[in-house]
Amino acid sequence: MPKKTFKQAITEAHFLEMRRDPRVIVMGEDVAGGQGASGEADAWGGSEGATKGLYTEFGPSRVLDTPLTESAFIGAAVGAATQGLRPVADLMFFDFIGVCFDQLYNQAAKFRYMFGGKAVTPVVVRAMIGAGFRAAAQHSQCLYPIVTHIPGLKVVIPSNPYDAKGLLIQAIRDDDPVIFLEHKLLYGVTGEVPDDSYTVPFGEANVLREGKDVTIVALGLMVQVAMDAAKELDTLGIKATVIDPRTTSPLDLETIVESVEETGHLVIVDESSPRCNIATDIAAQVADQAFHALRGPIKMVTPPHTPVPFSPVLEDLYIPRAEHVVTAVQATVPAKKKGN
Amino acid sequence: MNASIQSINMPKWGMSMSEGKLVKWLVSEGDAIKPGQEIMEVETDKITNVVEAQDAGILRRRVAAEDETLPVGALLAVLADASVADSEIDQYVDANRVVAVDADGETSLISKIQVDGRTVNIMDSGGESDKAFLLIHGFGGDLNNWLFNFEELAKHERTIAIDLPGHGQSSKDVGDGAAVNLIAAVDGVIDALGLKAVHFVGHSMGGMVAALAVIGRPAVAGSLTLLAPAGFTTPVNEAYLASFIAADDRKEMKRVLSDLFAEPSVVTRDMVNDVLQYKRIDGVNAALGLLASNALKAPEAGGLAAQLSGLGCPVRIFWGAEDKVIPPPQSDAVYAAFDISVIDGKGHMLHMEAASDLNAAILQQLATD
Numbered sequence: 001m002p003k004k005t006f007k008q009a010i011t012e013a014h015f016l017e018m019r020r021d022p023r024v025i026v027m028g029e030d031v032a033g034g035q036g037a038s039g040e041a042d043a044w045g046g047s048e049g050a051t052k053g054l055y056t057e058f059g060p061s062r063v064l065d066t067p068l069t070e071s072a073f074i075g076a077a078v079g080a081a082t083q084g085l086r087p088v089a090d091l092m093f094f095d096f097i098g099v100c101f102d103q104l105y106n107q108a109a110k111f112r113y114m115f116g117g118k119a120v121t122p123v124v125v126r127a128m129i130g131a132g133f134r135a136a137a138q139h140s141q142c143l144y145p146i147v148t149h150i151p152g153l154k155v156v157i158p159s160n161p162y163d164a165k166g167l168l169i170q171a172i173r174d175d176d177p178v179i180f181l182e183h184k185l186l187y188g189v190t191g192e193v194p195d196d197s198y199t200v201p202f203g204e205a206n207v208l209r210e211g212k213d214v215t216i217v218a219l220g221l222m223v224q225v226a227m228d229a230a231k232e233l234d235t236l237g238i239k240a241t242v243i244d245p246r247t248t249s250p251l252d253l254e255t256i257v258e259s260v261e262e263t264g265h266l267v268i269v270d271e272s273s274p275r276c277n278i279a280t281d282i283a284a285q286v287a288d289q290a291f292h293a294l295r296g297p298i299k300m301v302t303p304p305h306t307p308v309p310f311s312p313v314l315e316d317l318y319i320p321r322a323e324h325v326v327t328a329v330q331a332t333v334p335a336k337k338k339g340n
Numbered sequence: 341m342n343a344s345i346q347s348i349n350m351p352k353w354g355m356s357m358s359e360g361k362l363v364k365w366l367v368s369e370g371d372a373i374k375p376g377q378e379i380m381e382v383e384t385d386k387i388t389n390v391v392e393a394q395d396a397g398i399l400r401r402r403v404a405a406e407d408e409t410l411p412v413g414a415l416l417a418v419l420a421d422a423s424v425a426d427s428e429i430d431q432y433v434d435a436n437r438v439v440a441v442d443a444d445g446e447t448s449l450i451s452k453i454q455v456d457g458r459t460v461n462i463m464d465s466g467g468e469s470d471k472a473f474l475l476i477h478g479f480g481g482d483l484n485n486w487l488f489n490f491e492e493l494a495k496h497e498r499t500i501a502i503d504l505p506g507h508g509q510s511s512k513d514v515g516d517g518a519a520v521n522l523i524a525a526v527d528g529v530i531d532a533l534g535l536k537a538v539h540f541v542g543h544s545m546g547g548m549v550a551a552l553a554v555i556g557r558p559a560v561a562g563s564l565t566l567l568a569p570a571g572f573t574t575p576v577n578e579a580y581l582a583s584f585i586a587a588d589d590r591k592e593m594k595r596v597l598s599d600l601f602a603e604p605s606v607v608t609r610d611m612v613n614d615v616l617q618y619k620r621i622d623g624v625n626a627a628l629g630l631l632a633s634n635a636l637k638a639p640e641a642g643g644l645a646a647q648l649s650g651l652g653c654p655v656r657i658f659w660g661a662e663d664k665v666i667p668p669p670q671s672d673a674v675y676a677a678f679d680i681s682v683i684d685g686k687g688h689m690l691h692m693e694a695a696s697d698l699n700a701a702i703l704q705q706l707a708t709d
Contacts, residue, residue: 001509166620196512197622204589207609 028090109152166200203250211239229325354487455528478544482508488695506627517630
């Protein structure tokens with residue numbers, strides 16, 4: 001199977017869906033900008049080039065540059081979706097959600113419900129999340145808990161190239177507003193991605209490995225951190241299950257609970273700020289539904305409750321690492337003899 | 341190096357296998373080993389299976405430890421006569437312990453052939469020979485189903501496994517879903533590679549395709565080996581086909597796949613994920629629906645059995661006694677007319693469940709040239 005980067009998987013999903021469905025359009029800052037600029041035959045395809053090439057194939061009527069006004073173009077995308085188009089809007093940094101939030105949480109999220117199911121809003125808002133990009137406090141946050149909180153929004157956080165392509169195709173085909181969040185440090189990650197179109201359904205967690213001692217749930221970039229920790233734990237005789245929910249809304253709680261019922265221990269790794277985040281949400285729901293299966297405290301691995309530091313030294317310290325996960329697991333799983 | 345020293349190495353079971361974990365030794369140092377004897381259990385991401393001895397000898401050294409994960413080709417055990425000195429065994433182990441890992445070696449075996457506007461994906465062990473094994477998978481499968489067979493057969497003869505239209509990495513277009521669409525792809529591969537003596541091996545729907553391909557052009561057929569072939573006398577279990585197409589989550593898919601094996605516990609999470617990933621490719625479920633209602637519709641009176649009698653090339657047929665998808669034929673007349681072996685305790689996925697017996701039987705077909 002061909003190997004592609006996370007970014008190539010995102011680009012390919014756009015191409016395939018735009019060829020398949022003429023209602024799919026792309027809009028955002030600099031998605032069409034740059035054509036004819038020095039050294040640029042093609043448009044830039046957004047700030048990270050994830051939609052590069054679309055302008056050449058689909059032209060200005062389907063690849064639309066927008067002003068530097070998120071409130072306007074996210075609102076326009078939502079409106080276009082209600083009128084029959086299927087826009088994919090590139091918000092660039094998800095930290096910009098603040099200036100266009102009403103359009104999403106109080107408009108797009110409510111239409112299907114308030115119009116008695118007669119209105120659909122098939123809009124996708126793509127944006128980058130995460131620290132480690134040296135982009136400072138206003139461009140490095142993992143704000144997905146804010147949108148996960150809103151009924152009527154679907155929230156997707158792919159962790160690898162295969163999922164990125166299938167989840168984005170699913171997002172574009174979905175009739176509800178979807179927030180699609182790409183961790184900046186994943187764009188260069190490579191994995192097997194089929195050339196064909198395919199979907200990955202929402203609300204189906206990916207079980208990356210199975211072990212009987214502890215369940216580790218992780219999202220986005222943290223999935224690889226959890227996998228690194230699981231390898232380290234192997235050497236300590238602790239066998240970990242690693243679960244990537246892939247979407248926080250809908251959330252596949254069933255897979256997590258079933259695993260906790262087998263392992264009796266749960267550790268959640270979440271790069272978002274520690275208060276009211278996905279880790280606290282999953283911890284609360286598992287405690288509610290499977291308390292009697294737990295044989296130790298639920299542990300959460302998160303950054304500290306501070307803005308993301310601009311100092312590279314501090315930023316690196318801010319992001320959860322595998323050693324933090326190992327420590328958290330050891331704090332809930334009793335010490336084992338190797339081979340148990 | 342002493343010629344009487346034989347190694348047992350980490351096998352390569354399928355495209356994606358780069359390493360395996362030794363789960364359990366089944367023999368001890370000092371045991372006299374016979375060819376075909378089960379030596380150890382090895383687990384990969386996808387499957388657990390036993391490694392069998394190819395040669396006879398005393399098991400002189402267990403090189404790998406239980407729970408150890410080692411790359412494909414790694415030295416696991418050493419067989420030799422009692423006459424070989426321990427120091428020679430030590431030297432052999434030291435010289436052969438480290439293997440060069442060729443991470444992308446297998447990808448070069450994969451190629452794509454254009455047949456009537458369709459892309460047909462094949463795995464070809466290579467060589468210029470116009471004589472080859474041609475392996476054809478069943479409904480919903482792909483060329484990776486031959487993971488326990490391909491490498492072994494390829495040691496003896498050029499071996500080609502194909503992804504039928506609608507499957508694997510081939511085009512998902514199956515036309516109206518009639519068998520001719522699949523046979524055309526097989527014929528296209530034979531022509532494109534210039535094969536003159538084809539030893540067909542087909543499983544389930546692929547068995548039917550192989551049989552019809554041989555009937556259509558007997559001149560290229562060296563032999564025909566059928567594993568639980570569809571349409572032979574009995575139809576495919578319709579409930580199985582319907583639930584395979586309908587399954588869209590892990591639990592349901594796992595239940596469906598467990599019908600393929602006599603021992604359902606062999607169905608792993610990765611096997612389930614692989615099939616779900618395949619079914620979630622655009623056009624796959626539609627293609628499977630067309631194949632189920634056309635290519636796999638109930639056979640005419642007599643089925644393939646009636647058409648295969650009197651064929652010029654040797655035909656061998658294998659069935660698992662516990663096959664729930666296409667049960668073995670019931671009619672004595674069929675058993676009288678054909679060389680059919682029914683294998684006890686095995687299900688529909690014979691080539692996985694009874695791999696070494698079948699590999700040996702398939703290799704015997706070469707001797708019939």
